[in-house]
Amino acid sequence: MSCGVPGMEDAGCLFLFGYNPNTSHPIVARRVVRAKEKGAKIIVADPRFIETARIADIYMPLKNGSNVAFLNSFAYSIIDQGLVDEEFVRDHTTGYEDFVKVVERYAPERTKDITGIDPAMMNEAARMYATAEPSSIICWGMGVCQQVQNVEAVHTCAAIACITHQIGKPNSGVAPVRGQNNVQGACDMGALPNFFPGYQSVTNPEVREKFAKAWNIPVDKLSDHVGYKVSDIGHLVEDGKVHAFVNMGEDPLQTEPDAANLKRQLEGLDLFVCLDIFMTQTCAEADVILPATSWGEHEGVFTACDRTFQYFSAAVPPKGECRHDWQIISDLSTRMGYPMHYENTKEIWDKECRELWPGAYGATYEKMAGLGHAQWPIPTLDHPGSPDLFLGGKFSTPDRRARLIAHDFVYPTEMPDEKYPLVLCSVREVGHYSCRSMTGNCEQLTDLADEPGYAHIAPADAKARGIEHDDLIWVYSRRGKIITRAFVDDRINEGAIYMTYQWWIGKTNDLMLHHVDSRSHTPEDKYCACQVERIDDQMWAEEHCQELYMALKERLFKKADRQYVDSDELGVPTELDEADVTPDPQPATA
Amino acid sequence: MGSKFVIADPRLCVGCHSCMAACLVKHFVPGDVPMARLNVVSIGNGMTTPIVCHHCEDAPCAAACPTTALYHDGDRVAVDISRCIGCRSCVIACPFGAVEIVSRQSTARLRDVKLNPVEESYVIKCDRCVDRENGPACIEACTSHALRLVSDADFRQTVAAKHAKTVESPQSVL
Missing domain, CATH: 3.40.50.740 (Rossmann fold)
Incomplete structure (x- = not known):
C-alpha cells in the first residue's frame, strides 16, 4: 500500500474496487465507516451489493470479469472530463501518450454492455474520485488479483491514481489489501x-554477491534466475x-x-x-x-498490508x-x-x-x-517509519517517474454457455478462515457455521431452478460436482454463484478452473462457468452430506492416529507412557 | 423500573459476526445450548444489524409461555431452558423474531444403562449475560462499537435531546 491503514480514515474519497473489507478485514471495514463519518466519499464497484455498498455514495454494480474494461472507461472518463493533473503527469510520469492511445477506445458508452455500468454513473464516479480533497485512495482485493487480467488491472489502477495526482501525497494512492495474514x-x-529479503532481485549480480557474503557461501551457489x-x-x-x-x-x-x-x-x-x-x-x-x-x-x-x-x-x-x-x-x-x-x-x-x-x-x-x-521504509534507528510512499511524486523506478501502462480488455478464460450458464466466483465469509484447518477444528466456530457451507444464488436464478433458501443443491462444472446448501441472496447479481473455498464437503475448488495469468501466476478464482441443480430428495441429501463429512473426518483421524501406533512400534515413549513411568512423589497409602 | 437491553446501531455494524461468536462462547458450557442468542441479519440494500431481545416490560413471550420457561426477573426477561416444552408460543408472540426453539438429542442415563436418545426442546433467547462479570459478551466483542446496553435513563436523555432540538426548530412540529 502507498498509504497506511489508519490514514484511510483521513482520505477524502475511498474507491473500493473488487474489495469486500467487511468479510475479509473487518478491522479495515471499521476504518471505512470512520472515514465516512469524517466526511469521506465512498465509491464501491463490485458485482455484489457488499456491506460497504450500504454506506457508499456511489455503488457501481459492474459485471463479473469486466475489470479492465471498467478501469479503462474510468480513465477515459477522467481524461474526457478534463480531470487530469497535467503538471503531475508531465513532471512525475512517463508513457502518458501510449496510455491515452489504449483508453481512448473505451468510452463508457462503448463498454456499458461489457461492464453493465451506465455512462452517467461512470462519469460521476470518475469526477468524485479525481476531485476529492485532500486525497483519494483506490483499495482493491482479490476481486482484482484473482482474475485473468490481474496485473493489467493493477497497472491501470496505479495509472488512474497517477494521472489524477491522487498518489504521492499523504493518505493517497493505491491500497492493495492482502488476501491472508502476513x-x-x-x-x-x-x-x-524472484526476490531475496527486502525485494532485492535474485537476477542482480551485486545483490547475489551481498547475500553470498552474508551467508558465507560461494556466489555460484545462489540461483541467478527466477524460480x-x-x-x-x-x-x-x-x-x-x-x-x-x-x-x-x-x-x-x-x-x-x-x-x-x-x-x-x-x-x-x-x-x-x-x-x-x-x-x-x-x-x-x-x-x-x-x-x-x-x-x-x-x-x-x-x-x-501497509508495511x-x-x-x-x-x-x-x-x-x-x-x-x-x-x-x-x-x-x-x-x-x-x-x-x-x-x-x-x-x-x-x-x-x-x-x-x-x-x-x-x-x-x-x-x-x-x-x-x-x-x-x-525505516532505514535508520531514529527514523519514525513511513506511512506514505512516493511523497512528492518520487517513485521507486530508476528515473523516479511512474510508468503509465494500459491494456486492452480480454474476456475471462471460461465464459458461461448453455450447459454451464452461471458464473462461479470464489469469495470469503466471516465465519471461517482460509482452508479452515484452524477454524474448522474449533468447536465453537463450527457450531456457528459448518459443512457443507453455502452457495449464494440470486432470487431469480433460484426460482428458475425451484431452489429455496437452505435447500441442498448440486453445483457442477467441467471439473467436478459437489453438494452444498443454497443461500438465496438478494444482495448478489443474477447469473452468478458465490461460494467460499473453505468447505471440505461443499468444496468450491473441485469446481474451479486452474488457469493462471502469465505474469504473477495467480489462479483465476473469480471466474469460471458452472450450473446449479436442486436435489429432489432433501432427506437423502442431508444424510449423504453427513456421511461424506463423517467419512472425511474419520479418514483424517485415522491418519493422525498413526503417530501413536508408530511411536509404540519404535519403542519411543509417548507423553502418556512417560507420565505412567514417572514415580509418584506421594507414598502409596492403599 | 424499566428494562435494560442490548441495542445495535446499524450504521456502525460491519457485519463481522463477532457478537454471535462471543454469545455462542458464553453459552458453550455444560447444561446449556451452544448457539448465538442474537443473529446478524442482512436484508436487501438497506440493513445489516444484529437482531436481539428487547427484554420488553410487558413481554409477550413470557406472557405466552405456559411453563414459565420465560419469566420476568427484575429488569429483564429471563430464561430457564429446562422448563421449555417446545410449544413455540413465544416464537409466535415475539414481534422481533428474537426467540427461537431448537431441538437437541439428549441421552439420559439410568446408572450404567444408556437410555434411548430423546429429542428435547430448548428455548433460545438473550439472557443479557446477567451471570457474566463484564456484562453482555456481544457488546464486549463488537469490533465497531455498534452494540450498547440501554436503560430508561438513556431514553430519558434521548428524549430530552429531541425536546431541545424541537424547541430550536419549532417549525418541525408546527
Missing part, C-alpha cells in the same frame, strides 16, 4: 521466487521438473483450484513433506509430516513434538549440508532482515516491544 511479511522476507511459483506445482510435478515438495502450513488440496486434479498430480512426487498443526487433506497425502506450532505457541514479526512490522509473542509453550518453523527450517538446512543455527527469532530478525535489508534497519525488537510497531 502475506506482506512473506513477500518482505523473500518467500517469492517456480507454487500455483504451478501440479504441472511441474507432472512435467517431471519437481520431484520433492516441502509444503509449509498450506493446504493446497483445499485452497488451489481444480483440487482433485492437483491431488492426482501430487501423487507423482518422490518426496512430499508437510509442516502443519492439523491433519489436513494435504497432510494426509504426505510422506513425512513435521508437526509445527500454532499462532499461540510461537513468536515473531508480522507485516501488515507495518508488528512483533507478536507466544502465549503458551509448544506441546509434544511440535517445533517452531524456524527450528525445522534450520534443521532441514543443516541436514542438507548448510549448517544453520539461530538462538531465537530476534537473532534471525537482526541478521537476516535488518542487516541485509537497508529499508528495515530501523525496525528493532525494542521499537516493536509491547504494542509498538515500525513501518518500512
